[in-house]
Amino acid sequence: MILVAQxxxxxxxxxxxxxxxxxxxxxxxxxxxxxxxxxxVTGDVTDSGKAEQYxxxxxxxxxxxxxxxVPGNHDDRANFRSVLLGLPASDEPLNxxxxxxxxxxxxxxxxxxxxxxxxxxxxxxxxxxxTLDAAPDAPVLLGLHHPPAHLFSPVVDEISLLDPGALAxxxxxxxxxxxxxxxxxxxxxxxxxxxxxxxIGPSTASILGGEWELELPHRVMDYAPDPAxxxxxxxxxxxxxxxxxxxxxxxxxxxxxxx
Ligand SMILES: [Fe+2]
Numbered sequence: 001m002i003l004v005a006q007x008x009x010x011x012x013x014x015x016x017x018x019x020x021x022x023x024x025x026x027x028x029x030x031x032x033x034x035x036x037x038x039x040x041v042t043g044d045v046t047d048s049g050k051a052e053q054y055x056x057x058x059x060x061x062x063x064x065x066x067x068x069x070v071p072g073n074h075d076d077r078a079n080f081r082s083v084l085l086g087l088p089a090s091d092e093p094l095n096x097x098x099x100x101x102x103x104x105x106x107x108x109x110x111x112x113x114x115x116x117x118x119x120x121x122x123x124x125x126x127x128x129x130x131t132l133d134a135a136p137d138a139p140v141l142l143g144l145h146h147p148p149a150h151l152f153s154p155v156v157d158e159i160s161l162l163d164p165g166a167l168a169x170x171x172x173x174x175x176x177x178x179x180x181x182x183x184x185x186x187x188x189x190x191x192x193x194x195x196x197x198x199x200i201g202p203s204t205a206s207i208l209g210g211e212w213e214l215e216l217p218h219r220v221m222d223y224a225p226d227p228a229x230x231x232x233x234x235x236x237x238x239x240x241x242x243x244x245x246x247x248x249x250x251x252x253x254x255x256x257x258x259x
Contacts, residue, residue, distance in 0.1 A: 002101035004141065005029050005036040006230040008183030009203030011074065012057045013047035021204045021227040021249065022060045028247045029229075030063055036231070038100045039065055042183035042201055043072025043111070043145030045084065050076075054083035068098050070107040072145035072183060073116045073159070077109070093124045097131045103234050104135050104176075108144040108167075116159040118146025118184075125166050132174055139238045140176045147182040147200055149193050154211045155220060156185045168194040179240040181232065186221070188228060188244040199242050202228035 007029075010022050029036055041061065046053035061067050071080050071094055082089040093109035108128060110118035120128075132140065148164035150157055161167070171177050171194035179197035186208035189200040204227035214220065226246050233241045 001233055001235045002037045002103050003034060004100060004105065004232045004234070005039045006042060006143075006181055006183075006201040006232060007039055007204060008042040008201040008229075009044040009072065009186055009205055010041065010057065010060075011044055011047040011203070011205040012053040012060070014050070014053055014056065018047075018205050019056055019060050022057075024249055025204055025227050025229055025247050026060065026063060030065065036065055038098065038105065039063070039067045040105065040107070040143055040181070041067065041069035042143050042181060043070055044074040044183060044203075045069055045072070045080065046076075047074055049074065049079055051079045051083050054079050058084050066098070066100070068096060068105065068107060070094060070096070070143060070145060071109055071111040073111055073118065075111060077111070077113065093121055095124055095127050095131075097135070103139040103141060105141050105143065106131060108142065110144040110146040110161055118144070118159075118161045119163060120144075120161070120167055125170070128167075128170060132170070132176075135176070138176065139178045139234045140174070141232065141234065141240070142171065142177055142180045144180070144182055145184050147184055147198065148180070149191055149198055151185055151187075151189055151191070151200065152210050152212075153185050153187065153208060154214055154216055155208055160184070164193075171196055176238075178234055178238055179232075181230070188230065190242070197240055197242070199230060199232070199240075201230040202244060204229070
C-alpha cells in the first residue's frame with residue numbers, strides 16, 4: 001500500500017499565521033509512525049502569487065518526503081516554477097506525473113491565469129491522455145486544484161472546473177484511475193466524479209461553509225478551526241481509502257488510555 005498526504009490551499013501570504021499552520025502540519029506528517037510516501041499540495045500554495053510567498057512556502061514545505069505541488073487560482077505559474085520548484089520560469093500549464101511506490105500520481109494544472117474558475121486546456125488534456133498511454137498497469141491517482149463537480153458551496157461552485165466533460169471521459173475510460181483529489185473548496189468533502197471517488201482536501205488556512213451555513217456576503221471564511229489535511233491510502237486491491245485529519249495547533253490534548 002501507499003500512503004499519500006494531501007495538504008491544500010496553504011495560502012502563504014507573508015503572515016506568520018498561515019506559515020505556522022503549515023509548519024505544524026508538516027511536523028505532524030513527518031512525525032507519523034508510518035510516514036507518507038509523498039505529500040501532495042493541491043493548489044493555492046500562495047495567497048497572491050508573489051515570489052516571497054513561494055520562498056516562505058519552499059522553506060515550510062521542505063522535508064525528506066517527496067512533495068509535489070500543483071498551482072491553484074491564487075498562484076502564479078512563473079513564480080511557482082522558479083521559486084517553489086527551482087525550474088525555469090514559464091507561464092505554461094504545470095502538469096506532472098510521479099511514481100509513488102507502485103502507483104502513479106498525475107497532477108493537472110487547472111489554473112487559468114487571471115481567472116478564479118478553472119479549466120483544463122486542450123494541451124493539458126492531450127498531455128494527460130499521452131501520459132496515461134505510457135503509464136504502467138498500476139493504480140493512478142489524479143490531482144488538480146478545481147473540483148469538477150457541484151459541491152453545494154455557494155462560493156466555490158461559481159468558480160469550479162469549467163467544462164469537466166473531457167476529464168470525465170478520460171476518468172471513466174481508464175480502470176487504473178482509483179480516484180480524483182482536489183483542493184479549492186476549503187472544506188473536506190467526498191462525492192463521485194465519472195464513477196470514481198472525488199475527494200476534496202481541506203485547506204490548512206480556513207474553512208469555507210456550504211450553502212446551509214453561509215450567509216452571503218458575510219461570514220464567508222471561518223479562520224477559527226485548526227488546520228486539516230487528507231490522508232489517502234491505495235491498497236493492494238487498488239482501493240482508495242481516505243481519512244481527513246485535523247491537526248491541533250495546540251498539540252495533543254488528553255488521550256484516553258485503552259484498557
Ligand atoms: Fe484556496
